[in-house]
Amino acid sequence: MRTRWLSILMAVIILATTLTGCAVEVFIDTPRAPLTVHVLDVGQADSILVQTAKKSMLIDGGNRADADGIMDYLRSQGVKELDVVVATHPHTDHIGGLVDIVKDFPVAQVYMPRVAHTSKTYxxxxxxxxxxxxxxxxxxxxxxxxxDSGIEAVFLAPARSDYDNLNNYSAVLRLGFQNTSFLFSGDAEAEAEEEMLASGFDLSSTVLKVGHHGSNTSTTSEFLAAVNPEVAVISVGADNSYGHPSEQVLKRLEEADIRVFRTDIHGVITISSDGLKLTVLTDRS
Ligand SMILES: [Zn+2]
Known part of the structure; x- marks a missing residue:
């Protein structure tokens, strides 16, 4: 039955191409949304793919051992080149996989906060x-x-270059597309959140990638109120030794009536936006 519909679809496409003389876009399943954000399942680490019709951006690359899995995932999504790579801050659970990715995958641009680190990975x-x-x-x-046209990311942090805590150097991005927006907060902690609040930048976002794997050193009540998300995503490893995500942060999210998705529970979390509404798909329910 499916084959028959497919041949009818192909016949229509061929006819349309013949009549108009131009190529027709073929969608076998559902058409790809103008903006898709994939929060990858890299355990106790971060790696997020942002895809538009024109460009692909990778925010962090998980731990070193995650590189091959991430590159396989990129290929499975038709990504042939990363136009933008963001290394939010030099901790291994964010830049580890990028070591091989910048070597083995075509990359056009790299963004990093201005901070040095002495680790071998860095x-x-x-x-x-x-x-x-x-x-x-x-x-x-x-x-x-x-x-893409109308799809723009703005860096909101880091504001300073003299933090004691490396997490506060996190590059934070707000990605906006019409009525929908995403805040990717890296591992930024309360101090950096306070500065973002004072900065006057628009923090309000439909989706919040919760800071620092749900640690209670991030996601203060004030920051959460300003972001005011409908959906929160936590990138976190099952049974991690840090006790992430913290009960306090989960409670804060629950009290604010925010839908929470976690990579340790849901696997890869894919959020698509058509500019007006979001569609969330997860590997596991
Ligand atoms: Zn981290």
Whole structure:
């Protein structure tokens, strides 16, 4: 039955092509939304793919062992090149996989906060970025990245260059598309959240990637109230030794009536936007 419909569909497409003389887009299943955000299941780490019709952006690359799985996932989604790679901050659970990804996958641009780290993983990443002929664009508040017409990401943090805690150097992005928006907060903690609140930037977002794997050092009540999301996503490993996500943060999200999706429970979380509404798909229910 499906084959028959498919041949009818193909016949219509061929006819349409013949009549109009131009190529017709073929959607075998549902058409791809103009914006899709994939929160990958990389355990106690972060890796997020943002896809538009024109560009692909990867925010963080999980731990070192996650590189191959992430590149397989990118290929499975038809990504041939990463136009933008954002390394939110130099901790291994965010940049680990990027070490091999910048070496083995075509990458056009790399954004990182201006902060050094002495770890081998960080040094390897810098070497591979250089060997790939790439330059690092330092992140600063107000810097924008256009992914498609009307789909733009704005960096909101880091605001300073003298934090004691590496997490507070996290590059934070707000991605907006018409009535929908996403806030990717890396591992930014209360201090950085407070500065974002004071910055005057619009923080309100339909979807919040909860900071620092749901740790209670992030997602203060004030910050959550300003973001005011409908959906929260937590990238976290099952039975991790940090006790993430914290009960306090989960309670705060629940009290604010926010739908919570977690990679340890739901696997890969895919959120599509047509500019007006969101569609959430998960690997596991
Ligand atoms: Zn982390």
């Amino acid at each position: 040094e390897d990443l810098l070497i591979n970025i250089k060997n790939a002929g790439l330059k690092i664009t330092p992140v600063k508040p107000g810097l924008t990245v256009e992914l």
